[in-house]
Amino acid sequence: QVRLVESGGGVVQPGRSLRLSCSASGFIFSNFAMHWVRQAPGKGLDWVAVISVDGSTKYNTDSVKGRFTISRDDSKNTTSLQMNSLTTDDTAVYFCARDPRRIARFYFENWGQGALVTVSS
C-alpha cells in the first residue's frame, strides 16, 4: 500500500533553516507529482508546494516564495522541502502528499503522518 514517511522536523530558531524529507513506498514514485501541505497548531490546512514528475516544474504558495524549495530524487523515492529564513508563522505540521496523477491535479490522495516544525527563539 502507499506509504509516505516524513522526517527532519524539529525546533529551529527564527531565521534559520531546516530540511524535511519524505520517503515513499508502495507505488511507482516517479509517476506522480508530489506536494507539501502544512497545518499550524489548531488551525486549518495550507498548501505549500508541488513538484512535477520530472522535477522540472515547481510551484510554491506566495508566503514561502524565495524561502522554500521543493525537490525530488526518484532514485531514492524521496521528496524534500528545504526551508530557509524560517519565521514563527512557519510553525506547523508539514505533510507530504501524493497527487492522484502524473500531471498535478492539486488534489491530495495520500498523506504522510506529518513532521512538526517549531520555529521559536
Place this chain on the structure above:
Amino acid sequence: EIVLTQSPATLSLSPGQRAALSCRASQSIGSYLAWYQQKPGQAPRLLIYDASIRATGIPARFSGRGSGTDFTLTITSLEPEDFAVYYCQQRSDRRTFGQGTKVEI
C-alpha cells in the same frame, strides 16, 4: 485568492443521522473541489474530488454535489468513525482550503 467558507462551523449529530456540510466559494470554481476528513492527530483523508467523485475505498454513505460556488458533502447515516473535522479544498486557482466543519456527537 479564492476563499472557501464552510458552514456550519460545528454540527452536533447522533450516529445514524444524516449530515449535510456546506462549502461556498468566493467565485466560481467549476467542479474543482475536494473534501477531506481529518481525525485528531491524524493526516487528512481524501473523500471526494471533482465535487462528486468518491476516492478509492470511500464508503458510499459519503457523497458530494455542487458546481460553481456552492457545494455540499452529505453523509447519509453517520457511523461512529465519521465524527471528525471535514475540509473542502479548491484547485481552480491557487489551491486553498476551507476553515473546516467539525462533526461532533
